[in-house]
Amino acid sequence: xxxxxxxxxxxxxxxxxxxxxxxxxxxxxxxxxxxQRSQITNQKSAEYLVYKNQWQSxxxxxxxxxxxxxxRRHRIQKDVVRTDRHLxxxxxAEGDNLKSLSNVLMSYIFFNFDLGYVQGMxxxxxxxxxxxxxxxxxxxxxxxxxxxxxSHNFExxxxxxxxxxxxxxxxxxxxDPKFHKFLGSxSxSxSxSxSxSxSxSxSxS
Numbered sequence: 001x002x003x004x005x006x007x008x009x010x011x012x013x014x015x016x017x018x019x020x021x022x023x024x025x026x027x028x029x030x031x032x033x034x035x036q037r038s039q040i041t042n043q044k045s046a047e048y049l050v051y052k053n054q055w056q057s058x059x060x061x062x063x064x065x066x067x068x069x070x071x072r073r074h075r076i077q078k079d080v081v082r083t084d085r086h087l088x089x090x091x092x093a094e095g096d097n098l099k100s101l102s103n104v105l106m107s108y109i110f111f112n113f114d115l116g117y118v119q120g121m122x123x124x125x126x127x128x129x130x131x132x133x134x135x136x137x138x139x140x141x142x143x144x145x146x147x148x149x150x151s152h153n154f155e156x157x158x159x160x161x162x163x164x165x166x167x168x169x170x171x172x173x174x175x176d177p178k179f180h181k182f183l184g185s186x187s188x189s190x191s192x193s194x195s196x197s198x199s200x201s202x203s204x205s
C-alpha cells in the first residue's frame with residue numbers, strides 16, 4: 001500500500017513504467033521470480049492468441065450469419081481510425097499500431113462477449129498500447145484488468161455512469177452550492193447537466 005501511494009503521488013520513470021504497471025495490475029506477483037515471470041508471459045501470450053484467432057478464423061460465409069460480430073467490428077473500426085491521431089505512435093493511418101489497437105479490441109470482445117464493445121474503450125486501451133510499445137498481448141492483459149474495474153461504466157443501462165454523476169452532484173452541492181443550484185435550475189436532469197458541464201470544461205482545457 002505504501003508503494004502504491006508513493007507511485008500515485010510521484011509517478012514512475014517512463015523507462016520502467018511498463019514493468020511497474022505489470023506488478024500494480026496483478027499481471028506479475030510482487031514475489032515472483034524471473035523464471036515465473038517468463039512462464040506467465042508465455043502463458044498469457046498464448047492465451048491472447050487463442051482469443052485473437054477466434055475472430056480472425058471467422059469465414060466470410062460464417063460472417064454473414066453473425067450480425068453481432070459485424071456490428072462490433074464496424075464500431076471498433078470507426079473508433080480506431082480517430083484514436084489519438086495527433087500522437088506519432090498512432091499517426092500513420094495504415095500503420096501497425098492502429099492495426100494492433102483494433103486487434104486487441106476485437107480480441108477483448110471475444111474474451112468478454114457479454115459486454116461487447118462500447119465507445120470509449122479505445123481511449124482506455126490506447127495509452128496502454130503505447131506503454132507496451134505495441135505488444136498486443138501485454139496491452140490486452142493490462143486492458144483486461146482495467147475493464148474488470150471499470151466495466152460497469154460500459155454496461156448498456158449506464159448505471160455505473162449515472163451513479164458516478166450522482167456522487168459528483170453530491171460533492172458539488174457541498175463544495176459549490178451556488179453552482180449546484182444553477183445546474184438544478186436548468187430544464188435538464190442533473191446527470192445531463194453535469195455531463196454537459198464536464199464536456200464543456202474538457203473542450204476548454
